[in-house]
Amino acid sequence: xxxxxxxxxxxxxxxxxxxxxxxxxxxxxxxxxxxxxxxxxxxxxxxxxxxxxxxxxxxxxxxxxxxxxxxxxxxxxxxxxxxxxxxxxxxxxxxxxxxxxxxxxxxxxxxxxxxxxxxxxxxxxxxxxxxxxxxxxxxxxxxxxxxxxxxxxxxxxxxxxxxxxxxxxxxxxxxxxxxxxxxxxxxxxxxxxxxxxxxxxxxxxxxxxxxxxxxxxxxxxxxxxxxxxxxxxxxxxxxxxxxxxxxxxxxxxxxxxxxxxxxxxxxxxxxxxxxxxxxxxxxxxxxxxxxxxxxxxxxxxxxxxxxxxxxxxxxxxxxxxxxxxxxxxxxxxxxxxxxxxxxxxxxxxxxxxxxxxxxxxxxxxxxxxxxxxxxxxxxxxxxxxxxxxxxxxxxxxxxxxxxxxxxxxxxxxxxxx
Amino acid sequence: xxxxxxxxxxxxxxxxxxxxxxxxxxxxxxxxxxxxxxxxxxxxxxxxxxxxxxxxxxxxxxxxxxxxxxxxxxxxxxxxxxxxxxxxxxxxxxxxxxxxxxxxxxxxxxxxxxxxxxxxxxxxxxxxxxxxxxxxxxxxxxxxxxxxxxxxxxxxxxxxxxxxxxxxxxxxxxxxxxxxxxxxxxxxxxxxxxxxxxxxxxxxxxxxxxxxxxxxxxxxxxxxxxxxxxxxxxxxxxxxxxxxxxxxxxxxxxxxxxxxxxxxxxxxxxxxxxxxxx
Numbered sequence: 001x002x003x004x005x006x007x008x009x010x011x012x013x014x015x016x017x018x019x020x021x022x023x024x025x026x027x028x029x030x031x032x033x034x035x036x037x038x039x040x041x042x043x044x045x046x047x048x049x050x051x052x053x054x055x056x057x058x059x060x061x062x063x064x065x066x067x068x069x070x071x072x073x074x075x076x077x078x079x080x081x082x083x084x085x086x087x088x089x090x091x092x093x094x095x096x097x098x099x100x101x102x103x104x105x106x107x108x109x110x111x112x113x114x115x116x117x118x119x120x121x122x123x124x125x126x127x128x129x130x131x132x133x134x135x136x137x138x139x140x141x142x143x144x145x146x147x148x149x150x151x152x153x154x155x156x157x158x159x160x161x162x163x164x165x166x167x168x169x170x171x172x173x174x175x176x177x178x179x180x181x182x183x184x185x186x187x188x189x190x191x192x193x194x195x196x197x198x199x200x201x202x203x204x205x206x207x208x209x210x211x212x213x214x215x216x217x218x219x220x221x222x223x224x225x226x227x228x229x230x231x232x233x234x235x236x237x238x239x240x241x242x243x244x245x246x247x248x249x250x251x252x253x254x255x256x257x258x259x260x261x262x263x264x265x266x267x268x269x270x271x272x273x274x275x276x277x278x279x280x281x282x283x284x285x286x287x288x289x290x291x292x293x294x295x296x297x298x299x300x301x302x303x304x305x306x307x308x309x310x311x312x313x314x315x316x317x318x319x320x321x322x323x324x325x326x327x328x329x330x331x332x333x334x335x336x337x338x339x340x341x342x343x344x345x346x347x348x349x350x351x352x353x354x355x356x357x358x359x360x361x362x363x364x365x366x367x368x369x370x371x372x373x374x375x376x377x378x379x380x381x382x383x384x385x386x387x388x389x390x391x392x393x394x395x396x397x398x399x400x401x402x403x404x405x406x407x408x409x410x411x412x413x414x415x416x417x
Numbered sequence: 418x419x420x421x422x423x424x425x426x427x428x429x430x431x432x433x434x435x436x437x438x439x440x441x442x443x444x445x446x447x448x449x450x451x452x453x454x455x456x457x458x459x460x461x462x463x464x465x466x467x468x469x470x471x472x473x474x475x476x477x478x479x480x481x482x483x484x485x486x487x488x489x490x491x492x493x494x495x496x497x498x499x500x501x502x503x504x505x506x507x508x509x510x511x512x513x514x515x516x517x518x519x520x521x522x523x524x525x526x527x528x529x530x531x532x533x534x535x536x537x538x539x540x541x542x543x544x545x546x547x548x549x550x551x552x553x554x555x556x557x558x559x560x561x562x563x564x565x566x567x568x569x570x571x572x573x574x575x576x577x578x579x580x581x582x583x584x585x586x587x588x589x590x591x592x593x594x595x596x597x598x599x600x601x602x603x604x605x606x607x608x609x610x611x612x613x614x615x616x617x618x619x620x621x622x623x624x625x626x627x628x629x630x631x632x633x634x635x636x637x638x639x640x641x642x643x644x645x646x647x648x649x650x651x652x653x654x655x656x657x658x659x660x661x662x663x664x665x666x667x668x669x670x671x672x673x674x675x676x677x678x679x680x681x682x683x684x685x686x687x688x689x690x691x692x693x694x695x
Binding site (some may be wrong): 115117348379386387 | 535539540
């Protein structure tokens with residue numbers, strides 16, 4: 001765990017928020033990643049048990065737990081860290097034990113997820129590199145409504161379901177069907193759980209035993225060596241920055257507002273809702289049955305069949321011009337355009353040192369690329385807050401740039417279609 | 418260094434609990450003019466960042482120390498302040514500002530400073546102000562915000578529970594007995610009981626004690642939130658935050674007084690009437 005997740009606790013300061021005496025000089029660069037030795041210190045308390053190497057599910061669970069406990073964090077990650085044992089973060093020798101370290105390059109990413117100006121945190125973020133076949137990585141943003149538990153379930157389960165779907169396929173991935181099936185299973189699980197007697201550890205627990213009026217958006221990106229597969233349900237969004245141009249890889253399932261000159265984007269969704277006998281009613285904006293401002297979501301059983309959990313899936317071939325992928329909840333997109341977001345990330349990536357080729361056994365804590373992703377996610381979050389976003393804000397930034405010295409690695413196992 | 422007037426304490430030493438409201442009012446007037454002075458100090462602060470920051474935080478501490486002392490003597494006065502304007506009263510949460518509001522203040526000020534220097538920040542330059550919050554600071558503040566909102570809710574619930582005891586069995590019984598006594602009086606039957614008066618008195622004292630405990634918790638959360646935020650910030654950022662807090666407090670107070678004065682002049686009589694020194 002030690003290496004996979006570096007939750008930055010101060011710019012090298014102690015984690016005690018009440019202790020300001022140890023605050024370092026303010027001249028240090030913004031959003032510095034903590035020095036490596038400090039990172040090792042931080043993780044020692046969690047490392048009482050030794051876990052097998054490359055136990056990625058386990059490490060990732062830990063990472064997720066970490067996230068729950070702090071809401072916002074910056075992940076620092078590279079393939080070498082993943083291979084590390086908790087105790088031996090600084091033991092460079094253990095790296096060479098790992099036979100797969102050269103095959104799998106972990107994508108570089110940064111994430112920020114904050115409560116912002118809302119009184120409840122209902123966003124969840126899932127970061128699951130190496131979640132399935134070699135070179136497959138998974139990232140997801142889930143924006144809950146009604147309560148947080150559907151978003152939390154999606155965070156905990158959807159990648160496992162998607163993985164099972166992937167493993168069930170032969171080599172010829174039918175991504176659309178696969179994802180539709182995965183989302184349907186996720187939706188069923190949420191439904192079964194809401195019908196059961198299990199209680200959720202959340203605020204709606206006592207209020208509505210069956211939690212019918214709870215749901216979540218889901219935008220997930222599966223990164224393969226040659227593709228970006230984005231599945232979306234609801235109004236979170238994935239945007240690709242390619243050759244400096246912002247390309248949305250998902251289309252928000254907002255209720256169509258026929259009078260809107262701003263974004264009359266989904267008349268098809270309005271038709272779909274109405275064809276099932278549903279109505280879009282104005283109640284603080286257009287809403288399905290006057291209740292839900294989006295036309296697709298996981299959960300929300302009281303709005304079926306108008307609100308569906310079926311995702312729209314886009315499959316994009318990766319290209320050398322790909323710079324980054326941004327996944328975020330509407331807390332960002334409501335106030336920041338795709339172009340601005342890409343511009344900020346681009347500048348952020350540019351202003352950093354070019355990524356250093358990983359040196360054997362070297363701990364690239366000052367790795368420009370990773371820090372850039374984290375910086376970018378923080379900057380976008382701050383921009384959303386600065387622009388008065390009233391919602392939770394969750395932003396995942398994934399660096400898609402090919403790095404010197406490793407370009408040949410991921411694609412070698414795959415034959416392009 | 419300011420000297421904090423604590424007439425509240427003085428009057429209590431003189432054994433004049435009746436003067437507490439007046440004396441806290443007086444204390445408040447003094448405190449707010451000191452805050453005005455501190456705002457000026459904050460704006461011209463140079464090398465002595467830390468000491469100015471500490472002075473201002475101590476000033477808040479002294480406020481809550483005095484408030485707590487006065488509340489022990491007269492909690493009702495603290496919950497219906499005569500020293501604030503009706504505008505400020507409308508936004509009161511348990512006799513003061515809502516703790517979670519501090520994060521909004523921070524995010525708002527941070528947002529203004531962030532947008533102003535966006536280009537530089539995106540290029541990785543540092544501005545050292547609130548627009549320049551680091552990843553770890555945002556992480557700590559977010560965590561703190563969730564905790565404060567939780568505590569705020571718990572205190573709100575405590576208050577709800579306590580407010581409901583206004584209609585508990587003993588209150589309903591006492592109010593009925595008291596009403597019966599009034600009716601008996603009206604019929605000419607004299608029915609006065611010292612014992613009954615004492616019972617009413619002790620019941621109401623319990624209600625006040627409950628309020629005092631809740632107010633204490635609320636004030637602890639207010640001061641704790643302020644100090645915790647300041648501690649997460651660098652001294653320079655803390656100065657920016659304290660400036661924003663003082664400016665908002667002072668101007669809101671002024672605007673509210675203006676509204677009250679206007680109402681007074683128009684003879685609507687709805688505005689709060691008080692003689693303020695500033």
